Amino acid sequence: MKFSIEEFSRRYFNCLNEIVSVLPKSATIPTCFNDTSFVIACADIRGKTAIDIISRNNLREIQLNGKQISPVSESQPRFIIADKIDSIEQFIFTQDDKGSSISITMSDRNVVLDGLAFSNKEYNKKYWKDAKFYRNCSGSIPFTVTSSGSMLGLDLLWGAELSGKRQERLFEFIKIYGNVDIVPIIENDLRDEVFKDFGHAVPKLGNELDNWSFMDFLQRLEGPVDRNVLLLGSYKSEDDFDILKATLSKLGYNSFLLKDSLDLPIQTSLEKLFTAIICSSFVIVIDKEASGHIAELTTMLQYHFRPVIILREQSRPTTAFLEDRVLTDEFFKVAIIEHISPVNLLPYVKWARDIIDKKIKNLNKINYWRK
Numbered sequence: 319m320k321f322s323i324e325e326f327s328r329r330y331f332n333c334l335n336e337i338v339s340v341l342p343k344s345a346t347i348p349t350c351f352n353d354t355s356f357v358i359a360c361a362d363i364r365g366k367t368a369i370d371i372i373s374r375n376n377l378r379e380i381q382l383n384g385k386q387i388s389p390v391s392e393s394q395p396r397f398i399i400a401d402k403i404d405s406i407e408q409f410i411f412t413q414d415d416k417g418s419s420i421s422i423t424m425s426d427r428n429v430v431l432d433g434l435a436f437s438n439k440e441y442n443k444k445y446w447k448d449a450k451f452y453r454n455c456s457g458s459i460p461f462t463v464t465s466s467g468s469m470l471g472l473d474l475l476w477g478a479e480l481s482g483k484r485q486e487r488l489f490e491f492i493k494i495y496g497n498v499d500i501v502p503i504i505e506n507d508l509r510d511e512v513f514k515d516f517g518h519a520v521p522k523l524g525n526e527l528d529n530w531s532f533m534d535f536l537q538r539l540e541g542p543v544d545r546n547v548l549l550l551g552s553y554k555s556e557d558d559f560d561i562l563k564a565t566l567s568k569l570g571y572n573s574f575l576l577k578d579s580l581d582l583p584i585q586t587s588l589e590k591l592f593t594a595i596i597c598s599s600f601v602i603v604i605d606k607e608a609s610g611h612i613a614e615l616t617t618m619l620q621y622h623f624r625p626v627i628i629l630r631e632q633s634r635p636t637t638a639f640l641e642d643r644v645l646t647d648e649f650f651k652v653a654i655i656e657h658i659s660p661v662n663l664l665p666y667v668k669w670a671r672d673i674i675d676k677k678i679k680n681l682n683k684i685n686y687w688r689k
Contacts, residue, residue, distance in 0.1 A: 321498050321501065321503070323359050323360065323361045323367060323399060323400075323401050324359060324397065324399045324401075326359070326367075326369075326501060326503075327357055327359030327369050327397065327399070328357075328397065329505075329508060330369055330493070330508065330512060331354075331357050331369075331371065331395075333508060333509050333512035333513075334351060334371075334512055334515075334516060335351075336509075337512070337513065337516050338351050338352060346520075347520050348373070348490060348491065348519055348520065349373040349374070349375050349376075349490075350371045350372060350373040350376070350490040350491050351371070351491075351519075353373050353374050353375065354371060354372065354373060354374075354389075354395040355372050355373060355374040355376070355377055355378055355389045355395055355396070356370075356371075356372040356377060356380060356387075356389065356395055356396050356397075356398060357369065357370070357371055357372070357395050357396075357397045357398070358370040358372070358398045358400075358409075358410065359397065359398070359399050359400070360399070360400040360401070360403060360406045360409045360410065361400070361401050361402065361403070361406070361498060362402070362403050362404060362405045362406050362409075363402055363403070363404060364405075364497075365465070365496075365497040365498040365499065366405075366406050366463070366494065366495065366496060366497065366498075367406070367494070367495040367497075367498050367501055368406045368410065368492060368493065368494045368495075369492065369493045370410060370489065370491070370492040371490065371491040371492070372490060373490055374389070376488055376490060380398065382398065406494070410487075410492075425463070425464040425466055425467040425496075426467055427466070427467060427468055427500070428468055428469075428470065428511075428514065429463070429467065429468070429469045429470070430469070430470045430472065430518045431469065431470070431471050431472070431474060432471075432472040432473060432518070433472070433473050433474075434473075434474050434475070435474075435475040435476075435477060436474065436475065436476050436477070437475070437476065437477035437478060438477070438478045438479065440478070440479035441477040441478050441479050441484070442477075444479065444484070445477060445479070445484055446477075463494055463495070463496035464496045465496045465497035465499070465500075466496060466497070466500065467496045467500075468493070468494065468495045468496060468500060469493070469494045470491075470492070470493050470494075470515050470518055470519075471489050471491070471492040471493075471494070472489075472490070472491060472518065472519055473488070473489070473490060474488070474489040474492070475487075475488055475489075476488075476489070491515075491519055493515060539597065542572070542597070543596075543597055543598065543599060544599050545570065545571050545572050545599065546571070546572055546573070546574070546597055546598040546599060547566055547571045547572070547573040547574075547598055547599065547600060547601070547602060548573075548574065548576065548594045548595055548597075548598040548600075548601045548602070548624075549562060549563070549573050549574065549575050549576075549601075549602055549603075549604070550575075550576060550601060550602070550603045550604070550611040550614055550615075551603055551604030551605065551606060551607075551609060551611050551629075552604070552606060552607040552608070552609035552611065553575075553577065553609070554607055554609075555604050555606050555607065558604050558606065558658070559575060559604065561658045562602065562604065562629070562658055565658050565659060565660050565663055566602075566663070566667075568660045569660055569663070569664070569667060571599075571667075573602075574594075576590070576591065576594055576614075579593070579594045588617065591614055591617060592621075592623070595618070595623045595624055596623060596624075598624060599624065599670070599671075599674055600624050600625045600626070600627065600667075600670035600671075600673075600674065601618065601624050601625070601626045601627070602626075602627045602628075602629055603615065603626060603627070603628045603629065604629050605628050605629060605630045605635055605636050606630070606631065606636070607636060608636040608637060609636075612636065612637055612640070615628075615640055615644070616640065618649075618650075619640065619643050619644070619647060619650070622649045624649075624674075625649050625650075625651070625669070625670040625673040625674065626649060626650050626651070627651050627653055627666045627667075627669075627670060628644060628650060628651065628652045628653065629653050629655060629658070630652065630653070630654055630655075631654070631655070631656050632654065633652075633654055648673075649673065651666055651669050651670070653666045
């Protein structure tokens with residue numbers, strides 16, 4: 319199969335995008351992957367091949383052969399392809415009118431250079447104090463790889479003074495093969511190599527995602543859940559909610575309304591209700607006016623996640639349809655309280671705590687590993 323640098327560069331870039339597309343939205347990844355302005359792909363007459371991925375933040379326009387080149391659109395990068403040129407350095411360093419000096423040679427597969435600055439003496443003397451990179455290797459560009467080697471360059475800064483002017487080039491992500499014969503053509507091989515390259519490009523991704531442990535998350539939830547109380551009812555009862563919140567606070571509880579709970583983009587309204595219930599020790603419903611809490615009561619009657627206190631000023635419910643189930647369910651307790659106070663609420667909170675403690679003991683007996 320005849321090798322095409324354009325086809326290969328597009329497949330390589332698509333493989334990177336595949337990986338990026340499955341990451342959590344909150345994951346921090348280099349902008350060259352999620353906001354790409356250009357993909358430069360070139361191959362020289364000796365078979366050396368390079369793919370350079372650039373972000374909009376780095377370069378929004380490229381001057382090439384006297385023409386100003388822009389990305390295809392705000393969301394679509396421009397592919398710049400050059401085949402059978404004299405040298406990839408000549409093409410990549412278009413601003414270098416003297417030719418880049420080459421002094422580092424590598425022959426291993428998958429060499430990774432990360433966070434280096436390569437610059438000439440004039441640049442070091444006049445501009446180095448403004449450079450933002452970790453280490454300095456003066457007077458060289460690390461682009462020489464043998465026919466059996468390949469290199470991944472990440473955050474490489476090239477700096478030079480040319481014709482009395484400061485010149486710089488930041489390589490966010492560049493993959494270089496010493497010979498086209500070692501370029502992975504088989505789809506699985508390409509995916510494996512791209513995955514390795516991506517892993518080098520985002521070394522903090524795993525830490526960022528894995529620093530958070532589900533076990534630690536649950537352990538940190540144990541305390542808050544024990545003190546949290548979910549409040550449901552008509553939102554016309556704002557004053558009643560405020561009084562109830564203050565009363566529960568005096569009993570040592572933190573209370574919140576379902577509308578105050580965060581709407582996660584992935585979550586349905588039912589899932590939001592379940593999340594709020596599970597993150598609470600018990601639930602209190604102000605049953606004063608008919609509202610969405612009637613549908614929520616139906617759900618809670620089906621799933622006995624937490625004990626539910628139904629708070630009324632009079633014995634008559636807002637709907638009689640659920641009353642037989644409410645009054646016969648051991649996880650539900652109707653409290654007729656005209657004036658909410660810690661003293662009036664105390665016996666019902668004690669009832670909820672008894673339900674919780676009984677549930678904990680029973681679950682500990684059944685689930686032997688909890689010991």
